[in-house]
Amino acid sequence: MATLTLARWAVALEPTSLPPSVLKAAQRSLYNYIGCAIGGSNHPTVTKALSALSLFFGPPTSTLLGHSQPTSKPDPQPTKTDAQHAALLNGIASHVHDYDDTHLATIIHPTGPVASALLAYAELHPTPISGLDLLTALTAGIEAACKLGLALWPTHYDVGWHITSTTGSVGAAVAVAKLMNLSVQATAHAIGLAATQATGLREMFGSDTKSFHPGRAAQNGLLAAVLAQRGFTSSTAALEARRGWGNVLVCGSTPRLEEFVGQLGVVWETERNAFKPFPCGIVCHPGMDGGIQLHFELAQKALKVEDVEKVELRVHPLVLELTGKKTPRDGLEAKFSVFHGVAVALLYGKAGPAEYADAVVQDPSVISLRNRISATADESLGADESYEVVVLKDGRRLENHVRHAVGSLEVPMSDEQLRGKFVDQVGPVLGVEGARRASEVAWGVGEVEDVRGWVGRLS
Amino acid sequence: MATLTLARWAVALEPTSLPPSVLKAAQRSLYNYIGCAIGGSNHPTVTKALSALSLFFGPPTSTLLGHSQPTSKPDPQPTKTDAQHAALLNGIASHVHDYDDTHLATIIHPTGPVASALLAYAELHPTPISGLDLLTALTAGIEAACKLGLALWPTHYDVGWHITSTTGSVGAAVAVAKLMNLSVQATAHAIGLAATQATGLREMFGSDTKSFHPGRAAQNGLLAAVLAQRGFTSSTAALEARRGWGNVLVCGSTPRLEEFVGQLGVVWETERNAFKPFPCGIVCHPGMDGGIQLHFELAQKALKVEDVEKVELRVHPLVLELTGKKTPRDGLEAKFSVFHGVAVALLYGKAGPAEYADAVVQDPSVISLRNRISATADESLGADESYEVVVLKDGRRLENHVRHAVGSLEVPMSDEQLRGKFVDQVGPVLGVEGARRASEVAWGVGEVEDVRGWVGRLS
Known part of the structure; x- marks a missing residue:
């Protein structure tokens, strides 16, 4: 009954059924998404896809985030395209810097799809949609994706599925179906149509794919909802059937669909969605959080990085396993180097996309500091914990202990930090002024009377 | 190495590398596909999809098979659309009557995708494409899909994947990449991009999906090739990697990729592709083949169906398990009734889409004959074998033994039978004259100098 249970819950969901904390979490998720999508919009992966697919573009109904300012180039890029291609390109852009949100219990990045x-x-809905309705539909989709992810976790990810997209297809279908006001039956068919498009193998990690x-x-979810709206049928037992989504995608293990779908509206996954403060592997974050704190302590003491003899880091073993790259050669490799992350944190007191530019990764002062950092694995530490010691040339020691890294559920990014992140990623695309303006527009979604005009004002 | 082996083989394939029998099989596969796609083009499943998706349609570069004659309705349907939507809608139409081809070793319907x-x-390729080049690319795609299917058969299908679409995505990517003349590297990336879009759960059988x-x-395959052409990367070990397509999609069993990909160009799967003579479950076919033979024997003896007391059928047990429906209520149920199939075969001497119309299924004379047919399971018979006895009211008995049903590899449909099938399915869409004209155009693909204009002349 998981398929129909999910459909019934989504259809019945009202803006007033959302606890204020959930609504707030949804607003923060959407805001963070918009920053990531604009920030990633000029990445080569997006540019390649856009130029490859422009020959298929349909009526320009839907905004390409970050593209709203036509360039003065002889061949200006489009600022809108059909909804299917906008969904694809904005989705790619939102994930391309590995800087988006994370539902920590499943490592799903739920908001992107x-x-x-x-x-x-x-933008092509026939009647006005309030910001509150948009957030309600978004919540329905995030809850759907994360509950399905929990039901299949961890086998599904272990065998090789990119859990963000396999669950995200269904989440997207549920969200759009909600906005369309589909019936329970049609929503169930949309879920089935999305489920049968099981996109995403982990083997593709490290590539444009x-x-x-x-x-x-x-796209899968949008297509599913649009077809179901016209009476296209799939299966109303798509998730739980013997040869349905759950069983097929956990490969012989048993999905816990009823258990987690049964908790819809009781435990809210949207509240358990975290935001990355740094555009790199999440296990680097405690050391970097500590590095930033130590940067300001050094500054307070009028000390410079040149005064630092060495840095000793103690971290969870997973940190070195996943991000132990000692001498990254470029920005992409630096995302998997805790040494680079800690070095820029100490040096600049921040670590945004700019600190992962190739030129920074290859900067002699960064390399010099990176080479003075050593790291030890310590099984007694949590994955979001670190001990860090800065040993000065005069023998003094500055110590720092991060119990839970910023961006964890225990120490969530504050609204101010989220806003700083937004402007920091969007600035290089829209300019600082444009970034601040976009930030204000994006932040205020909850008060918008009709989001159809609002989306185009985001960039 | 399966991914690169497949890519290398496809890139190296030349029209002259195809044995004449393979080229002929490819031509018959394409011809049969075109008939199925036109024949299915006005099915409600296609109509629903077309009306749902028209809001996304891009530049009308590519023909919607069967739609080329604008209707006189106030809201005429488009005859062309962008290549992505043409691929989707023609693909749906080609399969919607369950009347397409079958690679019997894997039950893949390879030509559709x-x-x-x-x-x-x-139709949007920048330079001319000869019919021979088209057939070569088609063969590359069919070989790719079927070899991958063989490597995962039967576990992949058993656990719940619709093997036609999971392998078809890759087959389509290989075929389009071949036509684009992509490099080995780019072809491998196209394979990976197609592989990661693992569409098709068997739970959807019986629905529009x-x-x-x-x-x-x-669409998946076309998208993959178009992206790879612009340098979009995936993984050149997409098929064989630990968390790649093969391992993930056989759920812990071991795919035999190297074995079957290694046989590319040695054993040709295109030659092992069969065509359905009747639009219904393939296990009904031996009894129906016998029924048609008995129809003509009755006619020769100037006997009528009214002279028949009863019909006794002896068939493989699977026939009754899969198609044992004694009293089908409509055309869709009749596809899974061997009794209906044998009744129309005896009554009309043929069994095309017209004999599966609801009105025929509900016709009293058909029902009366259906009720006089009995069937017994016999494990000693092959799945494509049947014994059939017509007992006349005067006590005489006409006996028939079908050793291998028409449409099997042993008794393939003749060119004449394939052409009859084409006109029979296309007639209701384009009229008999239009169907004959389309048949001539489709049959002659091998001699076409530039298929870009030819596709639009197909309907």
Whole structure:
């Protein structure tokens, strides 16, 4: 009954059924998504996809986030395209810097697929959609994706599925179906149509196709909802049937669909969605959080990085296993180097996309500091914990202990930090002024009377 | 190495590398596909998809098979659309009557995904494409899909994947990449991009989504090739990697990729592709083949169906397990009734789509004959074998033994039978004259100098 249970819950969901904390979490998720999608919009992965697919573009109904300012180049890029391609390209952009949100219990990045489908569809909806309705639909989609992810976790990910896109297709379908006001039956068929498009193999990690996954999931879900709206049928037992989504995608293990779908509206996954403060592997974050704190302590003491003899880091073993790259050669490799992350944190007191530019990774002062950092694995530490000691040339020691890294559920990014992140990633695309303006527009979604005009004002 | 081996083989394939019998099989596969796609083009499943998706349609470069004659209705349907939507809609149409081809060793219907992508892309290719080049690309795609199917058979299908679309995505990508003349590297990336879009759950059988699968597979493959052409990367070990396509999609069993990909160009799967003479479950076919033979024997003896007391059928047990429906209520149920199939075969001497119309299924004379047919399971018979006895009211008995049903590899449909099938399915869409004209155009693909204009002349 998981398929129909999910459909019934989504259809019945009202803006007033959302606890204020959930609504707030949804607003923060959407805001963070918009920053990521604009920030990633000029990445080569997006540019390649856009130029490859422009020959298929349909009526320009839907905004390409970050593209709203036509360039003065002889061949200006489009600022809008059809909803299907907008969903794909915004979805790719939102994930391409590995800087998006994370539902920590499943490592799903839920907002990318769901919001990409939702915003693209919203702009061609026949009647006004309030910001509150948009957030409600977004919540429905995020809850759907994360509950399905929990039901299949961890086998599904272990065998090789990119859980963000496999669950994201269904999440996107549920969200768009919600906005369309589909019946329970039609919503169930949309879920089935999305489920049968099981996109995303982990083997693609490290290539352009990784960020293609959430984009394609957005398209899958949008397509599913649009077809179901016209009476296209699939299966109303798509998730739980013997040869349905759950069983097929956990490969002989038993999915816990009833258990988690049964908790819809009781435990809210949207509240358990975290935001990355740094555009790199999440296990680097405690050391970097500590590094930033130590940067300001050094500054307070009028000390410079040149005064530092060495840095000793103690971290969870997973940190070195996943991000132990000692001498990264470029920005992409630096995302998997805790040494680079800690070095820029100490040196600059921040670590945004700019600190992962190739030129920074290859900067002699960064390299010099990186080479003075050593790291030890300590099984007694949590994955979001670190001990860090700065040993000065005069023998003094500055110590720092991060119990839970910023961006964890225990120490969530504050609104101010989220806003700083937004402007920091969007600035290089829209300029600082444009970034601040976009930030204000994006932040205020809850008060918008009709999001159909609002989406185009985001960039 | 399966991914690169497949890519290398496809890139090296030349029209002259194809044995004449393979080229002929490819031509028959394409011809049969075109008849199925036109024949299915006005099915409600296609109509629903077309009306749902028209809001996304891009530049009308590519033919919607069967739609080329604008209707006089106030809201005429388009005759062309962008290549992505043409691939989807033609792919749905080709499978919607369950009347397409079958690679019997894997029960893949290979031509639907591959040809739908290929024809849609061909019309926007920048330079001329000969019919021979088209057939070579088609063969590359069919071989790719079937070899991958063999490598995962039967576990992949057993656990719940619709093998036609999971392998068809890759087949379509290989075929389009071949037509684009992509490098080995780019072809490998196209294979990976197609592989990561693993569409098709068997739970959807019996709904509109079943025929959506080959259509979506065509889109997946086309998208993969178009992106790879622009340098979009995936993984050149996409098929064989630990968390790649093969291992993930056989759920812990071991795919035999090297074995079957290694046989590319040695054993040709295109030659092992069979065509359905009747639009119904393939296990009904031996009894229906016998029924048609007995129809003509009755006619020769100037006997009528009214003279028949009863019909006794002896068949493989699977026939009754899969198609044992004694009193089908409509055309869709009749596809799974060996009794209906044998009744119309005896009564009309043929069993095309017309004999599966609801009105025929509900016709009293058909019902009366159906009720006089009994069937016994006999394990000693092959699945494509049947014994049939017509007992006349005067006590005489006409006996028939079908050793291998028409449409099996042992008794393939003749060119004449294939042409009869084409006109029979296309007639209701284009009229008999239009069907004959389309048949001539489709049959002659091998001599076409530039298929870009030819596709539009098909309907």
